[in-house]
Amino acid sequence: MEQVEAIVAGAGVVGLAVARALALAGREVVLVEAADAVGTGTSSRNSEVIHAGIYYEPGSLKARLCVRGRDQLYDFCESHGVGHKRIGxxxxxxxxxxxxxxxxxxxxxxxxxxxxxxxxxxxxxxxxxxxxxxxxxxxxxSTGIVDSHGLMLALLGDMEAAGGMLALSSPVLAAEAGTDGIILTIGGPAPLTLRCRLFVNAAGLDAPALARAISGMPPHLVPQExxxxxxxxxxxxxxxxxxxxxxxxxxxxxxxxxxxxxxxxxxxxxxxxxxxxxxxxxxxxxxxxxxxxxxxxxxxxxxxxxxxxxxxxxxxIPGVDDKAPDFLIQGPAAHGVTGLVNLFGIESPGLTSAIAIAEQVRDVTAN
Missing domain, CATH: 3.30.9.10 (D-Amino Acid Oxidase, subunit A, domain 2)
Structure with a gap:
């Protein structure tokens, strides 16, 4: 069975940013995407707004990652020639x-x-x-607009330059968590089975369904989408x-x-x-x-x-304790599955926050 250090499922803007962050940190990364192109879902069907960070509950992940991600996104666009404008x-x-x-x-x-x-x-x-x-x-x-497709291509370019690989038309059909890693069953034109030490579920709309397909993942910890x-x-x-x-x-x-x-x-x-x-x-x-x-x-x-x-x-996804819904970055400390990170409820301001979300995932999985 082939083995790779890290696999990220979902090549939307957040999955691309996560794979890029892991690759830049020296991790061996494969980014798998069920569709035949990157960013065909929520990432390309939005307002393309760079949010300032106004609407979100203070202290929430949305608030913290939006404000940090906004500044990182402006810097990234400037350094990578991605079309954007701080329009207000x-x-x-x-x-x-x-x-x-x-x-x-x-x-x-x-x-x-x-x-x-x-x-x-x-x-x-x-x-x-x-x-x-x-x-x-x-x-x-501080509110702006961005070329979301140009952004995703730039993130992909960074990931590949750092040694990461992209596999399109490669849906994750099932996963089995064990003590020596997570075994993924990947479909598509060239089905295969891969073992990885780290699996990041960044599948967007499909993230809850994918989490439920992971043997060993406690089903009660998967939010109702x-x-x-x-x-x-x-x-x-x-x-x-x-x-x-x-x-x-x-x-x-x-x-x-x-x-x-x-x-x-x-x-x-x-x-x-x-x-x-x-x-x-x-x-x-x-x-x-x-x-x-x-x-x-x-x-x-x-x-x-x-x-x-x-x-x-x-x-x-539902909010917790009567609070507004927040991003849910769910690592092993929450669900007990070694090497698994689930990203749930990554809606607006996910585009703005993508680079900050990726850093958070990188840090959660650093050890």
Whole structure:
């Protein structure tokens, strides 16, 4: 039986970052991906936003890894020529009763180490964005956008330059944990069995199912996952905004916000739709409710401005002790399986936090 030191399952942005971190630390790494390309799931179906770290419970993994990962991501993009822009965003209170929530966000962001937030009056916000309707706004200059595909290719390049290997069309079908390592059954065009000392389950939406397929993994420690589909609509005319515009958050997400890509194309989303199947087609009928949300901060948007764009599905897990859901980086100390690290609930701000998450996994597995 062939043996390799470390195997990472899932070549999304987080799996790529983890494999890169392990390879740069001198570990022998194989990154296996069920699809025939990297980043075909959640990593390529999102807003491509570099989050500042405003929304997350102080002290949570999301808060700590987002703020650290944000700075690391900007540095990585600069050093590797990855397209990005520190564009900034406004979080908008459309009515007086929403101002208290902005003030709460400002306090949360400050507690998380986001030091450049500024409360604006409606008039001050409109000075920055004249087409905006706002009673007040919270300005976040550190928020940005990134070319997610360019980022993933750069992470892959670093991993391979450090000796790591990528195997596409190679789904992990089962795993058996033992005292001398973890034995993986890998399918695809060239099925094989591999033994490794370290196995990182970074399979995103498939992470809970993969964990349940690992013999020796306590099933009660695998969280019950849910899938939140978010649809995006493309704006067919040039939007009159130079920054990202976010409303006060909605249950299950951050509200139907306006983001811009690096070419200046505007897109609105995501909304929230709880689903049980992975169907990515965008229902045109969702435009109606989306327009209602958008018009609270951009009253001049027209129905004919929006066309179905794309959708993504976020891997949701329950929060603990009535707290908001957090990233779960679950190592041997939690589940007792030597050499296994599970990554559960890696949704937003997973893209922003990817390099910081990878460092955390590297440090958990250092011995």
């Amino acid at each position: 965003k406004l979080i908008v209170a459309a009515a007086p009763e929403e101002v208290a929530y902005l003030e709460k966000l400002a306090r949360t962001g400050a507690a998380n180490g986001v030091s450049d937030l500024k409360m604006l009056s409606g008039a001050e916000a409109r000075t920055l964005e004249p087409a905006l309707r706002a009673h007040a706004a919270l300005h976040s200059p 849910a899938m939140a589909k978010g649809s995006y609509f493309t704006c067919l005319r040039k939007v009159p905004f130079s920054r990202l515009i976010y409303p006060v958050p909605e249950a299950g997400g951050l509200g139907t916000h306006l983001t811009l890509d690096l070419a200046g194309q505007g897109r609105f989303g995501p909304d929230v739709e709880w689903v049980v199947e992975r169907r990515y087609a965008v229902d045109p009928a969702r435009k109606t409710s989306m327009l209602t949300s958008i018009r609270r901060y951009w009253p001049d948007v027209r129905e004919e401005d929006l066309a179905p764009g794309y959708s993504g599905i976020r891997p949701k």
